[in-house]
Amino acid sequence: MFELVRSIRRHQRLLRDFVVRDLKGRYVGSTMGFFWSVLFPLVNLAIYAFVFRLVLKTRWSDQQPEEQTVLLMFAGIVVWSAFSEAVSRSTVTLVENSNLIQKVVFPSEILPVYLGLSSWVNMCIGLAFVVAGVLWLGYIDPLPTPAVAAAAGDPEYLPLAFGPSLVLLPVLFVLQYLFALGLGYFLGALNLFIRDVAHLIGVFLMVWMFSTPIFYPAVLVERANYGWVLALNPMYWLIEAYRAVLLFGQWPPFDALARFALVALVVLFLGASFFHKSKPRFPDLL
Amino acid sequence: MNAASPARAPAASLAPTRGSAIYAENLSKCYRLYRKPSHRLWDVLFGLKTYQEFWAVRNVYLDIPHGSTVGIIGENGAGKSSLLKLLTGVTTPTTGKVEVAGRVASLLELGAGFHPEFSGAENIRLNCSILGMTSGEIDARFESIVAFSELGDFIHRPVKTYSSGMYVRLGFSVAASVDPDILIIDEALSVGDEHFRGKCTNRINEFREQGKTILFVSHDMGAVKSMCQWVVLMDRGEVLEQGTAEKVADEYLKRAHARGNERLSALNRGSSEYPRWGSGEVEVTGVEMLGPDGVPSHVLRTGEPFSIRLRWKAHQATKNPVFGVGLYRSDGTYVNGSNHHWRDQPLEILDVQAGEEGEVELSADRLALLQGQYYLTTFLYDHSKAAPTAIDHREHVLTFEVLDPKRQQHGMLLLSSRWSVRRRGPGGERQGESLA
DSSP states (O other): OHHHHHHHHHTHHHHHHHHHHHHHHHHTSSTTHHHHHHHHHHHHHHHHIIIIIIISOOOSOSSSOHHHHHHHHHHHHHHHHHHHHHHHHHHHHHHHTHHHHHHSOOOTTHHHHHHHHHHHHHHHHHHHHHHHHHHIIIIISOOOOOHHHHHHTOTTOOOOOOOGGGGGHHHHHHHHHHHHHHHHHHHHHHHHHOTTHHHHHHHHHHHHHHTSTTSSOHHHHHHTTOHHHHHTOHHHHHHHHHHHHHHSOOOOOHHHHHHHHHHHHHHHHHHHHHHHHHGGGHHHHO | OOTTOOSSOOOTTOOOOTTEEEEEEEEEEEEEEESSHHHHHHHHHHOOOOEEEEEEEEEEEEEEETTOEEEEEOOTTSSHHHHHHHHHTSSOOSEEEEEEOSOEEEEOSTTTTOOTTSBHHHHHHHHHHHTTOOHHHHHHHHHHHHHHHTOGGGGGSBGGGOOHHHHHHHHHHHHHHSOOSEEEEOGGGGGSOHHHHHHHHHHHHHHHHTTOEEEEEESOHHHHHHHOSEEEEEETTEEEEEEEHHHHHHHHHHHHHHHHHHHHHHHHHSOOOSOEESOOSEEEEEEEEEOTTSOBOSEEETTSOEEEEEEEEESSOBSOEEEEEEEEETTOOEEEEEESSSSSSOOOOOOBOTTOEEEEEEEESSOOBOSEEEEEEEEEEEOSSSSOEESOEEEEEEEEEEEOSSOOSOSSBOOOOOEEEEEEETTEEEEEEEOO
């Protein structure tokens, strides 16, 4: 672990080059570079909104107005995409950079680190849209309180708002980053031993995505007696925390956050140890 | 260099000499070869021995003092590249240890260490960072690296669009500009054009003058001999011989000779897929090349006597058969052709009867071909008619190799040429001459 931290500090410059290069490749390479990175999540959102909101008529809860649903989904998608991008790219990054690993003494431990940073930058672009949505629907053109909730004086109704809990945002960033990094280290190294991992990870992430309440409210899962799925899913805890902080200005449940932090650190420790232990064999395995 | 260094380390008692640039002891590298990808899984999960061991490098002992230029030679697959990877620290040894003192810059293979999507400029920064240079150092040298590579505007294009020559130029520019203590060069350099190779040679000579250590890897004995004082000869992962360039070069040529013969006889035994045509009254039943000692061989040496013997057998009576031999370089260049009829004093074979057999031989005192691979085509034509017609024409009937131990001339032909120099100056006129 400490050796990894030291190596990352030593190769700061290299790391920066990789991140800059990766972002440039994404945003400068194509003619409408930046536009694509914005368009892609929006199209994603439109599809999911159409399927879940208009066709399947998913409602977050009776108390929440319909307009909030799309924003709730969007926040989930943005966080999930960044996470899954970091994990899936880390899985194949050693193979993709085999030219470097096999031919020069290359600090391969910086590869998942840079992919995590790069995906974080992309997530920030998406989150900016979420923030803009909250600003619009919460302050500039506020949603009317639904009649049902207003009538009942329902305490469960949450208006879109910012609050002091926003200070937790960097903490969420860091925890998410560490969790993805741990998985990335583990899967990246494992993929050299078992190349099928690269193929499995896509399926695995898809199953994971749909078992996480991104397009549907967690309440529905509990009502269907599948609450244990949520209890096992750290990404659910994380995404709910993001929603509480970003959309409603609320403090996330701290026990869930603490659990996530614990899981993230354990995964990072195990993943990084496995990566570090198998690193000398990388050039032979490629 | 300690001339008494054994080729293999007999014991661990050999302590590193003070001032060794590279010291390796009992160095071995074993790769695991799996027949199927799933076998690797069984190995990883349950430790089953589902692999075959391949020892790419075996018990290598090296002790290279600072400031020496060392050549490593061996045929393809001798373990040269595997050894280099161990020395540069890219791979970890299975047994033994390596100690390297100082910053190593290596030019292992074409485009090694380049990221294909990155531009040339980005790759320069990437490579420099990997070599442990700081931003300041990189900025200071960036311009000179770009200038040395002569890549011009291409420096801003992704390296995947580069030609192999451009790869080498970029690679060498970086390796040579980072001010390494030890420079390791694989055969990649041979790809560059004449002009750039000259620049590289100059730069390498500068390095030598600065007292840096250079490790040079090639299977071109001539190149190694001209650059290195100490040569390490590898074969099948082991160091066969290490010593002065002269000594090892002889051993290498001897081995190349034996190997070449083995390989070429196998090649020549195989049924020919090359065309053969003619009316067939007389048949060329065999073709042999004979070395100076009159023994059949597929490997000849430049400047030595040789002969070509054709065996023939007549199936039907023939009036005037004429045998000829054509010499071609492996790329198809027609080097020489002759027959025994078109000469100042023609030799005639007249009225051959059915069932007769015999030999014809072409011999020369000096083989004027330089190092390379060549092949023979034999002609047997009937000259009794107005225009000669083919009786037995055999294309590409025998492949042979020419070794040139001296390597004083380059190209295809050995010319018995002469150099002369005239100098005029205050001291009067002087002349010097050198014979071939």
